[in-house]
Amino acid sequence: MTVSSKVKQTLANLKGTQSTLRLYAIQTIDENTKATYEEALVITNEIIKDLEERLKTLEFEEPQYKGY
């Protein structure tokens, strides 16, 4: 498995997790809990962006593995 495909896997995993977090952020009634979930959403978003940037660089460096 190449580095970029590993990163892609983690990215996909993170996106799935984020969607579950978003579900809870919407469903939860308690304000404090909601705020915690929303904060988690913001931070996972930042990490997703970082990983996507990194993927672009990786694919540029190793074009032979592009798309895997």
Next chain:
Amino acid sequence: MKNWIEILIRSIGLFFITFAAVRIMGKRQIAKITPFQFVYYTVIAILSALISVNLIKNLAFGLISLGVWVLFPIIFDYLSLKSKYFHDLINGKETILVKQGKVMEENLSQVRITGEELLRELRAKNVFNLADVEFAIMEATGEMNVLLKSDKKPVTPHDLGKQVAPQSEPQTVILDGNILDEALSNIGLNQGWLKTQLNALGVPLNNVFIGQVDASGDLYIDLFDDSIQVSQPKVKELLYANLEKIQADLITFSLETQNQKAKSMYTNDANKLQEVIHKLKPYLLH
């Protein structure tokens, strides 16, 4: 008028009068009333019994007496609401029995309690060691309440310095196979949501005995047919495990890469995620 008809009419009338009077006099648990409250409830009961079986021949006299015993407590209650002085006068004051771990003997004799009775009451509160008691007080109702020494108190999450998620009450949305719309709308959900959830679990509505939705919107159900195993929601635990896996992945990437910039990015992200995991832990695992 025949005797039995008179008794019938009196009884029915008094049944409703007494019922109304006791309702007006307020909600009180019979075990938690002061001795005097017990007296006037008893007098009302006896008076209405005597009147209704015609032992008090003159109905007017009986009703006057009953009226006094009903009205005075209401007036006294009102006065004790308005003034602290009246309140203490009518209901009595609480008495401190144990203070800073020391038994107050003069207060014990004042409320006429022996040492044995004190110990019995403490045992009833699950306190077998007098040494564990910091403070004990006898309420005006005769009930004893105990504060344990701080090292003997049950441990709370606060003592452990642990953060816990606030627990609000779950809403019962299905009872006996029927959807309760009011409870559903209380948590901002509708029948469509419930049907989707039940479909996902593969359970027909008429097989559900009790269904509850907790504060985070997860549905727990109990079925009539106990041989069917329902998967109870484990989404939160899964979510937590996933977050930890992603965090571990980020650390692995940071170790594997040679690029300094990428390394610091991965480490930074891993730390941020660790913080999120720490904050979410009380909400996801409980």
